[in-house]
Amino acid sequence: MVLRQLEPTQAGNGVGNKTTTEKSAVLHRDLGYDFLPLTGGSGSHLVLGNGRKVFDASGGAAVGCIGWGNERVARAVTRQILAIPYCSTIFYTTKVQEDLCRYLVDSTSGNMSRAYIVNSGSEAMEAAVKLARQYFLELSPAEDKRTRFISRRQSYHGITLGALAVGGHDYRRAKFEPLLMKNVSRVSPCNSFRGKRAxxxxxxxxxxxxxxxxxxxxxxxxxxxxxxxxEPIVGAALGCVPSVPGYFKAVQAVCRKYGALLIFDEVMCGMGRTGTLHAWEQEGVVPDIQTIGKGLGGGYQPVAGVLASRRVVDVLERGSSVFVHGHTYQGHPAGCAAALEVQKIIREQNLLANVQAMGALLSRRLQERLGDHPNVGNIRGRGLFWGIEFVADKQTMDPFPVDDHVALAVCELGLSVEYGISVYPGTGSADGIRGDHIIISPAFNVRKDEIEWIVETVGRLVNDFFQAT
Structure with a gap:
């Protein structure tokens, strides 16, 4: 299968290409690729170096939850930087960190007891893994044998070695397998499209x-x-796959049966993305430890976090009272200021209600526009978090060959002048290696007319891409 190759004229209009004349000093994700110069953003639009605008229909990697160019958040961050830009958390705390953590804890209706603020989802998962281990050490000396974790195949929990080890993303793990801890095993994901039997x-x-x-x-x-x-709803690894009803109640019961903790990774699907502030609110269960990230600060600062339940915190408080973990930039004041202001905006503007309403519209319109397309195998998601999985054959649901890079090519084409839309690519949704999907996850304040434009443009993009291949 030969995919559409972007012409040099298209590349000149703002699509990256593989021919570069001047080498960058940046260690980019791909050293042979010319990345688009991003110079600004306003609302749901990104502004490129030549002034051309691209509609950001994915918020990057489901990060941009209130859109770009929000002066209120910028002022909050600026005020905090002028007041104190850094806090050495071995001795000090800041009001903005205390306020953010109080807001997060209170948002769980008393189910979570403490919050720990870091700078990325990978850092949050590293902290969650270590907190789980320390919980058992503090609980009883007899629990010292608890050193293992169970996760799911086709999962992704971060790119650092510890976070990568507890994930099941084959492509991202492959080159580093010899370095990853071996005390992790994996079970099947809950994916009704690929996993349910006839x-x-x-x-x-x-x-x-x-x-x-x-x-x-x-x-x-x-x-x-x-x-x-x-993950309550699997993001990058599977493309917005929700569990079937009752799944998380069942797995929590298994964890309780054996005394193990339940950790939810809500870095991508949480903080309002699926229609409730915490995705677990729709599952009928409460995790023992929860990681949050992308939508926490909406991209205005690098910020992520861990929420720990009373069950976990009470054990630490009765024990050593010391979490043996720390980062130079944990609880960073500017990151906390951005996150707190973003969360205030979401609450004050009642954006979760808009996520629910616009999510229902997006779901219905995507099904109407692309549900019957011969290369669309499945459309799934919740709230403003939707994935489209592509297939080579709709009868067998066979995926495209890995080397075709279908998802990436669709997204690249979307960036061209003809479409002017940014969606997020992913691979491995069929078997961990094969399987292409794109993610559509616009800002929480997206309007009805913008949803209609997104659906029409993505529909046209998908039709044109596969007709040309």
Missing amino acids: GEIDEDYVARLAKELDDEFQAVGPDTVCAFIA
Whole structure:
């Protein structure tokens, strides 16, 4: 299969290409690619170096939750930088960190007890893993054997070595397997599109997955497992795949049966992206530890966090009272200021209601526009977090060959003048290696007319791309 190649004229109009004349000093993601110069942003639009605008229909990697150029957030960050730009948390705290953590804890209706602020989702997951281990050490000396974690295949929990180890993204793990800790095992994801058997109802599918998890506990030794780790809605690795009803109640019951913790990774799907501030609010369960990120600060500062339940915090408080973990820039005042202001805007402008309303519209219109397309296998998601999985054959649902790079090519074409839209690519949604999807995750304040434009443009983009291949 030969994909459409972007012409030099298109590249000149703002699409990156593989021919560069002057080498960059940046260690970019791809050293042979000319990246688009981004010079500004306003609302849902990105502004390129030549002044051309691109509609940001994915908020980057589901980061931009209130759009770009928000002066209120910029002023809040500036005020904090002028007051004190850095806090050495071994001795000090700041009001803005205290206020942000209080807001986050209170937003969980008393289910979470403390918050820990870092600078990226990977850092948050590293902290969550270490907190889970320390919880058991503080709980009882007899729990010292708990050194293992169980996660899911086709999952992604961060790019640092610890976070990568607890994830199941084959492509991102491959080159670093010898460096990754070996105390992690994986079970099947809850993916009704790829995982359910013919004629299998949700209840039977849930029971089968719960038994698989239970069997895994038994196989590795139930008294050796610290936690089960999962995203309530799988983001980059699967493309916005939600669980079927009852799944998380079932897996939590397995964790409780063996005394293990439940860790939710809500870095991508949380902080309002799916229609509630915390994605677990729609699952009928509360995790013991939760990671948050992208939508926390909306891209205005690097900021992420960990929320710990009363169950976990109470054990630490009764024990050493010391979390043996720390970062130079944890609780960074400017990051906290950005996050707190973004969260205030979401609350004051009632943006979660808009996420629900516009999400319902986006879901319906995507199905109407692309549901019957011969190369669209599945459209799934929740709130303003939607994925489209592409297939080579709709009858067999076979994915495209890996080397075709379909998702990336679709997104590249979308950046051209003809479409002017940014969506987010992902791979591995079929079997961990093969499978292409794109993510559509616009800002929480997106309007109805913008949703209609997104759907029409993505529909045209998908039609044109596959007609030309």
